[in-house]
Amino acid sequence: MIAALGWLWRGAALGVLAFAIFGPLANLVLWAVALQWYYPHKLPLSFGLRYWREVFKPTSDAFVSLGTSIEIALITVLACLLLAVPAGYALGRRLLPGRAAILMLMLLPQAFPSVAVYINIARLFYRIGLNGTVAGVVLVHSVHGLVIAVWIAAAAFAAVDAELELAARNLGASAWRAALTVTLPLAAPGIMAAAIFVFLESLDEFTGTYFVGVPDITTLPLMMFTASIAGNYQIAAITALILLVPSIAFMLLIERFLNTETLAKIG
């Protein structure tokens, strides 16, 4: 009897949690397939895929924004990796004194509320003509991307046994060769994780792009925002679902790798 009550309580609590988590997401899906929905109806009056056609026709804004978003995200990943892998190597291998200080400096962008910083970046970019360009948006995305990339890369390199590199050098390899052919491949999974984090972060980035990209660059989050403010909930919902796909896919992929030790190293 008590066991049954226990299950009732447990079930209710989990049910409320499930509703709290999946309710808003389900609402999004409903709006994505609704044609007409107004009060006092609790569910859409008519369903249809009309808005999907509108979003996916090749001339549509959504398609262009999707392309822009992916383009910017890929370039951001490239830029961040180019900068973070060497830095992560130096920091992970503890080659520098003041390592802690540098890592703290790298953490600065996460430590300060960034809206004011973005406002001023936009102003500075106006002066040098970088506002409203892909390069400008990539630079803005890279700042936060670098934080993630450097920290994860440092952790990934630190996790690689230094002995292996020393063994390679003992066998005659130069420092570069040892680093590139022994350490880098071993740190690769961590670096791949960093790349994916940076990609997702850039894809979903809104605030910086809002100040630096408008009006010429429209990324998918900006388009979603405009559609939502304009009351076009169907298009906003569909765009939101498009944004969710890479994130959820990554989550399902990473379920195996997201163990607590890695997170402890990051924290």
Next chain:
Amino acid sequence: MKRLGIVIATVAGLALGFPATAQNLSVVTAGDQNMVDYAKDYLGPLFEKDHPGVTVRAVGTGPGDAGSQKIYEKLEAEKNNASWDIDVAVIHQKAAGEMAAKGMLARYVPDVPTGKLVTSPAAKKALGADVDGYVIPMFNSQTVIAYNTDMVKDPPASYADLVAWADKHPKQFGYNGIKGGMSGVAFVVGWIYANAPDSERLINGPYDKSTEAAWNDAFAKLATFNKNVVLTPGNAGTLDMLSRGEIAMGPVWVDMFYTWQADGKIPPTIKLKLIGPGMPGQPMYYVVPAKAANAKLAADFIALATSPKVQADGIVKRFNWYPGIDAAAVKSQLDDATWQKLFVDVTPEDLASKGKPFPIAPYFNDILESYERKVQ
């Protein structure tokens, strides 16, 4: 590794952009999404048909004066460049006045055939600033109160009636304050016209800051009124909440309302009323920046956009705006039924007596700042 190299090269190539083989006409418009749609889906293809080799690139900067402000800022930042990258801009009155005063606009109107078709005072003065020769109105619009006939049996006829109604029906009226859309701004301006003395001076000047002490009472009343209302996220937010029954009344732009209704986003039970003593309306202007890269093409584009045929088909018929050029020139291009559609709830007499312009720029700014200080 090699495939990665190819991918990187392709992405880099795309990033650097295709070299411009066609001529690009850059049209940047402030305002809601319907403005961007108008340039992109209607005017753009029309112009490209007559001018092969030209691609029209239409971009929106967002609703309200903030959108026009972005255009102003962009051109201001480029002011020392040899040429500017905006060819045609569609902006609000406040920005137009500022830009004309600073010499940022080209005086293109005398060189354009449709320039003669605009005789309204709004084409010569923008909130008190002289813009004669620099602008042609794209359209004229008007704010009104939209109300749900199911929930409101006897709509208020004036601001005073509205206050009484909101008192009896709290949280049933909604507007967007002064952020996020001009419908809320228009409502506040209309409130000042109704509750502060000498609205004529606000509209025609001269500017005298000391007269603003008389506004305190009006703003105090507005602060009290705000306690009975819902604040919506913007122009579209008000329409959206109206359609979903979350509010029963709110200020809207006539054109936006009719477009939403035509799209099936607003149930037919919602109707319009222009309340007294008046609510503001405004034109938006076609301008050509002084150093536009394609100035001649830009003038041609505007000539097309302000031709009687396009004003009739595009502005009135498709997008439910009041025409920017003289009504007489446009009316002859339409059948009577289409023309009358514009005046179903708001008659020409209503417009003549209760349609007001916005105040002159310095008073306009002061009203907005006083709102922030005293009401928010």
Next chain:
Amino acid sequence: MPERRLLALLLVAPALAVVLALFVYPLCYSLASAFTTRDGAPSFDNFAKAIELYTADIVFTLVITTVSTVLVAILSAAIGGYLVLGDHPFAVKLLKWLYRWPLFVPFIVAAQCMRTFLAKNGMLNNTLDTLGLVDLRNVSGLLDWRGIIVTFVWKETPFVALLVAGAMAALDRAGIEAARNLGARGLRILVEILVPQVAGVMIVGLVLAFVTMLSVLSVPIMISGGSPTMITVDMAFRVNSYSDYGTANALGFISYLIAGLGAWIYLRRNIAGAAQ
């Protein structure tokens, strides 16, 4: 070896340069702009204006972020605690799978979900109405500062819960078993044994969450129509409508102060922990 150090410095330099140029420099610029007038003369005018116009919003920003952080702390401790102490493996597994989902929803998507979920006639009220718990005609929507809190808690709890659960799972079970043998029940074990031991990790997560909430623009713009709202919205409004960078940066400085509050708590905790 000096040349090795130089090489290491060269490896780190580009990344450092980017952070310096694109973050530290604009940050200093922001501080300078907050304390000068348009002509460059030093003054407190911007702050006077910011406080005159936006006091309510500043207070509400503090309230919203603090309440959200406290709620996140409670919920994440509860989730972490159940994952460690729960007796029914099926319920534990379900919870483990369930609570992570919002982590991968970007803020702007979460804001869009909540915009329609929390509306007056949104899914939340519709469901409660169907269950008979509220009456749709009298209920109000949550699309104001409370909706912002809901969205932040929804989004940040999984993040902190992940850290807390990980830390709790790494704890020595002997202490828990001992407490159990002495007759302590779940809640007591959680509060008196588990939480104090993971407090360090928890505070790190909470401070990060706190600062993130102060950086978000999409959520307050999309969820709360007017006042009171978070000062991030006011900053954007000042810049977009009036080009008033001075007041916007003054508000930015105030948000740094608020963030500093969180960091100060973290440092105090760390120093206290080191002193023990």
